[in-house]
Amino acid sequence: MSLFAEAPLSLPDADLCxxxxxxxxxxxxxxLAQLLEQTLWEQPQVRLYGRLHPVPRLVAWYGDPEARYRYSGLVHQPLPWTPLLQQIRDQVAAAVGQPLNGCLLNYYRDGQDSMGWHSDDETELGPEPLIASLNLGGTRRFDLRRKGQTRIAHSLSLAHGSLLVMRGPTQHYWQHQVAKTRSQCAPRLNLTFRLIRSPA
Structure with missing residues (x-):
């Protein structure tokens, strides 16, 4: 894929650009301005150790009608694409050379909003999913670690207008997070586009 030929990241058992x-x-x-205004944000709760806790960020799931997606123990029905999200989806799909039928939006309002360690390895995504992550707003650190390990092996700064693409075996061997930070940081919006191959 010529678009990414000059931007690979060298990690074993991973394919990142x-x-x-x-x-x-x-x-x-x-x-950024239009998406913050147009998106139908929610803050779902997840059950941890028998208690409900709000996730530490705002989220929204948009996609084609059949793109139901299960994550954090919840099945999410997609909201219909807005014209802007459709436009962005088409540009990202053209860039990565693969159709994409869903987008998870995460809004990190400040440094205390975060995403814990996880892999995007849900069954609906197939064995080697492509995840295209568009970043808007404040720069946040994106950490990677090997599954089964606690040490951060690699970190990236995801800045305004950047696109991170993870594909191949990456989700099988690696986890990623966006950790809380006490540093001053502007609000950040992250759009992760994916292809739901077998809806939840």
């Missing part, structure tokens, strides 16, 4: 400036600042600014 980062395009730090996939979109210009002007386009990224426009997308």
């Amino acid at each position: 980062l395009l730090p400036a996939w979109q210009s600042a002007d386009v990224a600014d426009t997308w």
